[in-house]
Amino acid sequence: MELHEYWQIYRRRWWLPLVLVLAVALISALQLRPWQTPPPSYSASLRLLVGVLPATDADVTSYDPRYYAWQTSEYLVDDFTEVLRSDLFAQKVSQRLSEQGITVPAGLIQGSSATGSLHRILSVSLSWPDQPGLEAISAAVVAEITENVPFYFRQLGTENSFATILDEPRVAAVGPSLRHRIELPLRIALALLAGILLVFLLDYLDTTVRNRQEIEALGLLVLGEIPRHRLKS
Numbered sequence: 001m002e003l004h005e006y007w008q009i010y011r012r013r014w015w016l017p018l019v020l021v022l023a024v025a026l027i028s029a030l031q032l033r034p035w036q037t038p039p040p041s042y043s044a045s046l047r048l049l050v051g052v053l054p055a056t057d058a059d060v061t062s063y064d065p066r067y068y069a070w071q072t073s074e075y076l077v078d079d080f081t082e083v084l085r086s087d088l089f090a091q092k093v094s095q096r097l098s099e100q101g102i103t104v105p106a107g108l109i110q111g112s113s114a115t116g117s118l119h120r121i122l123s124v125s126l127s128w129p130d131q132p133g134l135e136a137i138s139a140a141v142v143a144e145i146t147e148n149v150p151f152y153f154r155q156l157g158t159e160n161s162f163a164t165i166l167d168e169p170r171v172a173a174v175g176p177s178l179r180h181r182i183e184l185p186l187r188i189a190l191a192l193l194a195g196i197l198l199v200f201l202l203d204y205l206d207t208t209v210r211n212r213q214e215i216e217a218l219g220l221l222v223l224g225e226i227p228r229h230r231l232k233s
Contacts, residue, residue: 016195017192021195038176044127076161084113085110086110145165
């Protein structure tokens with residue numbers, strides 16, 4: 001099939017993609033309200049060093065205590081990453097906030113935080129809709145880590161471990177997300193694509209004969225043809 005034949009198929013039902021695009025654009029505009037500025041959000045991140053102190057009374061002739069301390073530290077970072085993601089840690093932070101008269105459920109704290117690790121460096125990212133609330137949560141997280149780390153390390157069986165805050169949390173405003181910027185044009189593009197596919201689907205299901213080529217493709221002989229447009233004399 002040549003390109004002009006595709007164009008003819010599209011021309012027969014050109015209005016279908018247009019109606020679909022207009023409907024999706026109207027519904028999406030009412031849902032997303034792109035003319036309104038989205039409420040600001042804030043993020044903060046901190047980094048801490050997690051490690052294990054080498055054994056001081058070890059026999060250095062049989063093994064290197066520093067090497068095993070470094071190796072154990074990398075395993076400990078993975079374990080402590082899960083601790084920071086846990087509901088227990090979120091509850092401890094929530095309790096610290098409640099002592100300051102700030103009520104933040106542990107589930108919200110857990111859902112607003114993300115953790116990652118690289119070697120012995122552990123990163124914690126927090127997001128919150130208002131700056132004062134995020135500053136209070138960040139301070140509670142730092143306090144819980146620095147003051148209650150021995151409790152968590154005892155649960156992990158590594159009492160000779162330590163956690164040092166390398167970068168204090170810095171609160172910064174976050175602009176509109178990528179999803180917020182592209183959701184409306186993406187919906188319109190998908191509606192246009194769906195409309196074009198629907199045009200070709202309806203043409204495929206349509207059994208109407210429209211030109212002599214389709215008749216000849218059936219093995220029939222064309223005896224006469226009425227022109228679509230009136231010939232000028």
